[in-house]
Amino acid sequence: MAARRHAKNAPSEAVRPVSMADLARELGVSMTTISRALSDHHSIGPATKQAVLKLAKKLNYQPNHLAAALRKGKSKLLGVMVPYIEGRFFASVVHGIETAASKAGYSVIMCQSNEDVVQERKNLDNLLRAQVAGILVSVSRSTTDFHHFEKVRKHHVPLVFFDRILEGNDVNAVVLNDRAGAYQTTKHLLAQGCRRVAHLGGPLHMNIYKYRRQGYLDALQDHGIAPDESLMLYSNLTVETGREGMAQLLDLPEPPDAVFSAGDSAVLGALQLLKSRGLRVPEDVALAGFSNEALTTVTEPQLTSVDQRCEEMGQATFRLFTELVEAEGAAFSNRQVVLQPQLFVRASSLRSGVDDSPEISPQERELQKHRVLRRN
Amino acid sequence: MAARRHAKNAPSEAVRPVSMADLARELGVSMTTISRALSDHHSIGPATKQAVLKLAKKLNYQPNHLAAALRKGKSKLLGVMVPYIEGRFFASVVHGIETAASKAGYSVIMCQSNEDVVQERKNLDNLLRAQVAGILVSVSRSTTDFHHFEKVRKHHVPLVFFDRILEGNDVNAVVLNDRAGAYQTTKHLLAQGCRRVAHLGGPLHMNIYKYRRQGYLDALQDHGIAPDESLMLYSNLTVETGREGMAQLLDLPEPPDAVFSAGDSAVLGALQLLKSRGLRVPEDVALAGFSNEALTTVTEPQLTSVDQRCEEMGQATFRLFTELVEAEGAAFSNRQVVLQPQLFVRASSLRSGVDDSPEISPQERELQKHRVLRRN
DNA sequence: TTGTAGGCGTTATCAT
DNA sequence: ATGATAACGCCTACAA
Numbered sequence: 001m002a003a004r005r006h007a008k009n010a011p012s013e014a015v016r017p018v019s020m021a022d023l024a025r026e027l028g029v030s031m032t033t034i035s036r037a038l039s040d041h042h043s044i045g046p047a048t049k050q051a052v053l054k055l056a057k058k059l060n061y062q063p064n065h066l067a068a069a070l071r072k073g074k075s076k077l078l079g080v081m082v083p084y085i086e087g088r089f090f091a092s093v094v095h096g097i098e099t100a101a102s103k104a105g106y107s108v109i110m111c112q113s114n115e116d117v118v119q120e121r122k123n124l125d126n127l128l129r130a131q132v133a134g135i136l137v138s139v140s141r142s143t144t145d146f147h148h149f150e151k152v153r154k155h156h157v158p159l160v161f162f163d164r165i166l167e168g169n170d171v172n173a174v175v176l177n178d179r180a181g182a183y184q185t186t187k188h189l190l191a192q193g194c195r196r197v198a199h200l201g202g203p204l205h206m207n208i209y210k211y212r213r214q215g216y217l218d219a220l221q222d223h224g225i226a227p228d229e230s231l232m233l234y235s236n237l238t239v240e241t242g243r244e245g246m247a248q249l250l251d252l253p254e255p256p257d258a259v260f261s262a263g264d265s266a267v268l269g270a271l272q273l274l275k276s277r278g279l280r281v282p283e284d285v286a287l288a289g290f291s292n293e294a295l296t297t298v299t300e301p302q303l304t305s306v307d308q309r310c311e312e313m314g315q316a317t318f319r320l321f322t323e324l325v326e327a328e329g330a331a332f333s334n335r336q337v338v339l340q341p342q343l344f345v346r347a348s349s350l351r352s353g354v355d356d357s358p359e360i361s362p363q364e365r366e367l368q369k370h371r372v373l374r375r376n
Numbered sequence: 377m378a379a380r381r382h383a384k385n386a387p388s389e390a391v392r393p394v395s396m397a398d399l400a401r402e403l404g405v406s407m408t409t410i411s412r413a414l415s416d417h418h419s420i421g422p423a424t425k426q427a428v429l430k431l432a433k434k435l436n437y438q439p440n441h442l443a444a445a446l447r448k449g450k451s452k453l454l455g456v457m458v459p460y461i462e463g464r465f466f467a468s469v470v471h472g473i474e475t476a477a478s479k480a481g482y483s484v485i486m487c488q489s490n491e492d493v494v495q496e497r498k499n500l501d502n503l504l505r506a507q508v509a510g511i512l513v514s515v516s517r518s519t520t521d522f523h524h525f526e527k528v529r530k531h532h533v534p535l536v537f538f539d540r541i542l543e544g545n546d547v548n549a550v551v552l553n554d555r556a557g558a559y560q561t562t563k564h565l566l567a568q569g570c571r572r573v574a575h576l577g578g579p580l581h582m583n584i585y586k587y588r589r590q591g592y593l594d595a596l597q598d599h600g601i602a603p604d605e606s607l608m609l610y611s612n613l614t615v616e617t618g619r620e621g622m623a624q625l626l627d628l629p630e631p632p633d634a635v636f637s638a639g640d641s642a643v644l645g646a647l648q649l650l651k652s653r654g655l656r657v658p659e660d661v662a663l664a665g666f667s668n669e670a671l672t673t674v675t676e677p678q679l680t681s682v683d684q685r686c687e688e689m690g691q692a693t694f695r696l697f698t699e700l701v702e703a704e705g706a707a708f709s710n711r712q713v714v715l716q717p718q719l720f721v722r723a724s725s726l727r728s729g730v731d732d733s734p735e736i737s738p739q740e741r742e743l744q745k746h747r748v749l750r751r752n
Numbered sequence: 753t754t755g756t757a758g759g760c761g762t763t764a765t766c767a768t
Numbered sequence: 769a770t771g772a773t774a775a776c777g778c779c780t781a782c783a784a
Contacts, residue, residue, distance in 0.1 A: 029755085030756075085461065091462045114475075131440060415763090440762070
């Protein structure tokens with residue numbers, strides 16, 4: 001017990017953790033034997049193996065991932081960057097990624113760009129320096145060019161985008177079919193008898209908002225309705241801008257009888273404003289949003305919204321990453337995975353007697369189970 | 377033309393990243409010089425330094441954190457473990473941690489225990505193997521003993537608990553003054569004229585729920601009201617159990633005129649049930665919750681709730697970690713940081729004409745700005 | 753089945 | 769002001 005370990009070049013008296021060399025010395029075998037016993041190599045005596053494992057447990061040995069990664073030139077770290085972690089969407093996607101990654105032996109380094117392209121660049125550099133095995137990213141709102149991601153490619157680090165991607169670049173990406181979600185929602189509003197459907201949109205340089213608008217337009221066209229620019233407002237889709245937008249729409253000579261918002265916060269704002277003006281939802285104005293945030297089931301009436309399959313997106317993103325790793329640069333062809341959204345029809349868009357989506361209820365009930373607000 | 381080395385397209389040739397050795401060779405100097413130039417050492421010629429930096433930029437050199445950490449025996453990785461990342465509370469705390477950590481040059485490895493001690497243990501081992509510089513953790517719901525955390529201490533890795541801690545152990549921790557939050561809330565309900573205040577509580581083996589209950593009891597005692605066991609129900613505080621609990625309370629011979637819930641989901645359930653029975657809030661039953669979730673400002677009436685200073689908690693947790701690092705094991709005394717909660721009084725507990733908390737509004741307005749639901 | 757030795761990229765300690 | 773060299777802990781040809 002009194003036998004102290006003497007580090008030849010130890011900087012100070014800091015207690016070093018137990019290493020394979022320590023185990024080897026203690027057992028009087030070589031480090032190779034230790035290494036093989038621990039990694040369950042085939043050519044290893046069962047007796048020695050047991051002895052090694054036992055000693056390892058006794059001395060509380062923990063393998064040093066850093067050293068292994070350095071030696072192998074391959075770490076088990078995975079970089080994940082989101083604009084921010086708060087809010088249901090990104091938190092759920094990260095949850096999906098982390099769960100899948102953890103199961104596959106990867107540790108997730110999480111970072112946020114805070115919607116700032118400068119921070120995004122810094123984070124990217126930092127992840128590269130950490131020698132991550134891959135980078136999964138949803139770009140910031142202020143990102144408009146691709147060149148900092150080029151660097152990642154130069155370093156041969158697998159790169160997968162999710163949800164918010166850079167259009168026009170051939171990249172690996174997992175996205176939601178935003179167009180289909182918007183199309184289905186708008187068609188639903190039209191099926192409810194609405195004729196002047198307005199749209200609260202987001203910044204059009206972002207793929208998600210561009211396609212949500214497109215789906216809206218496509219549905220109108222399918223019904224032979226000409227788009228009316230005065231019914232289309234663009235903002236950052238906060239509650240506040242939702243209120244303002246709704247007010248502006250009501251002031252039109254011909255106000256809308258329905259609003260499809262590209263986000264749930266804005267549609268909440270719209271709802272608040274309509275109530276404050278004494279208008280009824282959905283009788284006077286029907287409402288539908290996008291994201292299926294928790295708040296949609298709390299308002300009165302509850303809000304129709306498009307669910308984005310957050311967790312599936314996380315899983316799919318990680319899966320795409322593992323496929324890239326296995327492909328090992330064999331195929332340079334980038335892959336796109338497109339997830340199908342799911343419209344949840346609720347009271348805010350359901351006019352009496354008309355129900356064009358009877359198949360929704362069971363899924364929703366199922367989803368609600370998982371959407372319990374946890375902790376408290 | 378044949379003499380060219382095709383680094384890019386060589387199939388079986390894994391392209392190694394640029395290292396300090398490459399820079400040294402290219403410039404015809406030693407690695408020591410490179411290292412010093414890059415780390416801004418004092419004894420380095422300004423000319424050589426410039427040359428090194430220039431070449432580094434040109435060749436897209438990125439320092440290898442793994443190698444540096446291995447050599448120095450100290451990484452810039454920080455382990456953060458939460459029960460789950462979804463939901464406002466933990467997401468905000470993690471946001472606070474990540475922001476502070478990033479500023480200080482740390483990368484955050486985020487993992488979830490999913491409320492499972494077994495996973496918690498695995499994660500802990502994994503973080504140790506990743507050679508993290510510290511571990512910040514909020515324990516899972518199913519954690520009742522401390523011994524897996526002992527291992528962390530044995531490895532001399534700084535350990536800080538936040539919010540959910542293990543009582544009875546002398547540990548570093550950042551917690552909310554749950555008792556004070558509950559006390560203040562209950563006193564507020566009593567000040568509104570309520571005389572039979574019920575309590576929806578959580579699992580009492582968790583510090584947070586134990587203290588919320590205690591604050592409730594203390595407030596009752598201060599008003600000379602004897603606690604009534606039939607008014608105190610315990611559950612996991614989901615929306616569903618909130619509904620059930622409220623129903624049970626209404627069936628009492630003497631139903632309550634107010635409910636203080638240890639969580640916001642449960643109080644939402646209570647609200648739903650009261651409405652379905654045609655009872656008015658707050659006139660018939662006043663309601664107050666805990667956590668100040670986003671939903672509290674969406675319901676009708678809006679819900680009174682206790683804000684937990686999520687982001688401050690994250691910042692404080694990281695700060696405590698850095699203090700431990702600087703202390704360098706000098707002082708073994710563990711520190712506890714206690715944050716003060718903030719009660720937000722809203723319509724669900726405000727009976728007409730009585731307002732015992734006029735100072736709330738400005739802060740709330742301020743907070744609301746930041747609580748915009750983002751994305752979409 | 754086991755051992756030897758070299759090196760992954762960096763930094764710290766010597767020396768020049 | 770600059771170099772040579774030895775670790776950090778692990779893996780893996782190549783020997784034995």
